[in-house]
Amino acid sequence: MTKVTRPATRLAALPFDDWAGRLGELIDVVVWRPGLPWPERANEITFYVPEYMGPAQSLTAMRDLPALEVVQTLTAGFDDVVAQAPPGVTVCNAAGVHDASTAELVVGMMIASLRGFADFSEGQRLGQWRHTPRPALADRRVVIVGAGSVGRAVAARLHPFEVDLVLVARSARTGIESVDRLPALLRDADVVVLTVPLTAQTHHLFDAAMLAVMRDGALLVNAARGPVVDTDALLAELASGRLWAALDVTDPEPLPPGHPLWSAPQVMITPHVGGDTSAFLPRAWALLRDQLHRYAAGEPLQHIVTKG
DSSP, X not given: OOOOOOOSOXXXXXXXXXXXXXXXXXXXXXXXXXXXXXXXXXXXXXXXOOXXXXXXXXXHGGGGOTTOOEEEOSSSOOHHHHHHSOTTOEEEOOTTTSHHHHHHHHHHHHHHHHHTHHHXXXXXXXXXXXXXXXXXXXXXXXXXXXXSHHHHHHHHHHGGGTOEEEEEESSOBTTEEEGGGHHHHHTTOSEEEEOOOOOTTTTTSBOHHHHHHSOTTOEEEEOSOGGGBOHHHHHHHHHHTSOEEEESSOSSSSOOTTOHHHHOTTEEEOOXXXXXXXXXXXXXXXXXXXHHHHHHHTOOOSSEEEOO
8 A cells, every 4th residue: 555644643532432442552542522621632633533423513623633634434424524624634434334224224214104104103002903005115116316335235235125226326337327317217216215425416406396306106215414305395295295205314403393394294204313323333443443553554544535
């Protein structure tokens, strides 16, 4: 590997004591997370790991680190981190860490929505035997918008379900359609899964016009970022009864009490829990161990989304 010149002093800031204990053999570390005072050596921190799903201060704190070189997120999404990172700082995301958990949730939400689990749960609560035929996942056409690691993980788990599967990315390649063909693909899709990062190009990708192209009765599953979908436009489609939705992310987020999405028909909402499972920590530790080893050795980092 090509060596990268690093300053003599390299200090990593990790959010938890047990993480420092596991990873401190690789590089000199300190522990910091919002609510703690800055350690005495804060001015020496060159590698920073924000707390997973932490408060806003987890990211604004980057401005207080004059020697900062690298920010390693624990999330697959990186739009908010890039927006806050000081100039010249390299940002790496947690590609691969949340694939298994997020894919599990996506498939679970698809099955729960199609098979009417919410209605069955309500019937159980009321003591009502609500036997009605429901759509199966089998034989549905599923379009996954986003062919990154999460999208591919969803696709891998869907293959045994006998679905007609289409993957969509920014540009076409073998087995993957271009996003330019999305309007045509949506007309025949029974389920549409969103796993794209939030960028200027994907912000409100599913606006009123794109949602209008979706076939009647189609299910939209958003496991990407809330603003990939125009919330007002989605609310209009839900209110009309034309579309269904399963949302692990929303815009705004967290979804405040009284927001119309809470009471909208034909929608399932989970509170951004796609990656927050027992599978997270082992994969996060493996990622950090590899990245810190590379950083300490002056080797190229992985999963760079912006290079300082």
